[in-house]
Amino acid sequence: MTQPPEPEPPEPELHGVRALVTGGTSGLGFAMSQALAEAGARVALTGRTEAIMGPPVVWLASRASDGQTDQRIVAREFAANPPA
Numbered sequence: 001m002t003q004p005p006e007p008e009p010p011e012p013e014l015h016g017v018r019a020l021v022t023g024g025t026s027g028l029g030f031a032m033s034q035a036l037a038e039a040g041a042r043v044a045l046t047g048r049t050e051a052i053m054g055p056p057v058v059w060l061a062s063r064a065s066d067g068q069t070d071q072r073i074v075a076r077e078f079a080a081n082p083p084a
Helices: 027-038 050-062 075-080
Strands: 018-021 042-045
Touching: 018 027, 027 042, 027 050, 042 050
Parallel strands: 018 042
Antiparallel strands: none
C-alpha cells in the first residue's frame, strides 16, 4: 500500500511586515526581495544608482500586495557624497 504524500508546510504570511534588503537589486539580494514580496511583505531596496534600481523596482511594484508603491531614490545623494 502506497503512503499518501505528506502535505507541504504552508508558506509564511508576511502581510503587514516591512523588509529592507540591502543589495536587493541583483543576485541573492534580489532573490530574497522576490521571496519576501511574494510572501506579502512590503519590500524596500537599496542601490547605488537609479539605473540598477529600475528593473527590480518595477518587478516589486508589479507584485505589491496593496497595489501601492513608494519609490525613494537615494542614488543621487550617494553620488553627490560618495564614501571616502
